[in-house]
Amino acid sequence: MDRRSFLIMGAATIARPAFAQAPAMSARTCYALSFDGLEGGKIRLGDYAGKPILVVNTASLCGYTPQYTGLQKLWTSLSPKGLVIIGVPSNDFGGQEPGDVADITHTTQSFGVRFPMAAKVAVLGPDAHPFYKWAAAEKPRETPKWNFHKYLIGRDGHVAMSIPTAIEPTDPRVMSAIEAQFSSGPAAG
DSSP states (O other), X not given: OOHHXXXXXXXXXXXXXXXXXXXXXXXXXXXXXXXXXXXXXXXXGGGGTTSOEEEEEEOTTSTTTTHHHHHHHHHHHHGGGTOEEEEEEOXXXXXXXXXXXXXXXXXXXXXTOOSOBBOOOXXXXXXXXXXXXXXXXXXXXXXXXXXXXXXXXXXXXXEEEEEOTTSOTTOHHHHHHHHHHHHSOSOOX
C-alpha cells in the first residue's frame, strides 16, 4: 500500500465516527405552510412558530359539529397561554360541508367560535391542501378518517399528536398533550 492510500484510509477511519454521530437533518416543519382565511387574508403557520397549534378539519352538518363548543372552550382558556386553534372546513367526509362562506360562518357563529377559520379545502387525496399532505407524511397511519380530526402541532413545528374524531377537544388526553407543550423547553428553530 502506498502512502497516499494509507493516508486516505486513515482519514476515513477517523472521520467515520464523526459522521455516524452527526445529528440527522430534521424534516420540514409546518411553518412554511398557510391557509387562506375563511373571510379573506392568510393564516400563516409561521406566524405561530414556537406555539402549540391545534388544526381541526370541520364540517357544519356533521354529528361531531358540537365539538366546536369544546374547541371554543379550549381557545378561551388556553389561547392566553399561547394555544392556537385553526378550524379547516372540508367537504371530504359525507359531503357534510356543502355550504359557502356565509353558511360556514353561520354555523361557527351559532357555536360562538372566535378562533381562526380557514377557507374550505380538501384534506384527502391528490387535491389535499399542502398542510394535510405534510401531516400525512409526518403521521402516515394517523390521517383523518372523518370530520373533526385534530392535529396538535408541537412548539417545534412537527405533529406532536394526531387526535381521532371521536375524542373530544377537552378530553384529558388532549389537555395533557397541550399542557405538555407549554411546559416543554424552548421550541427548536
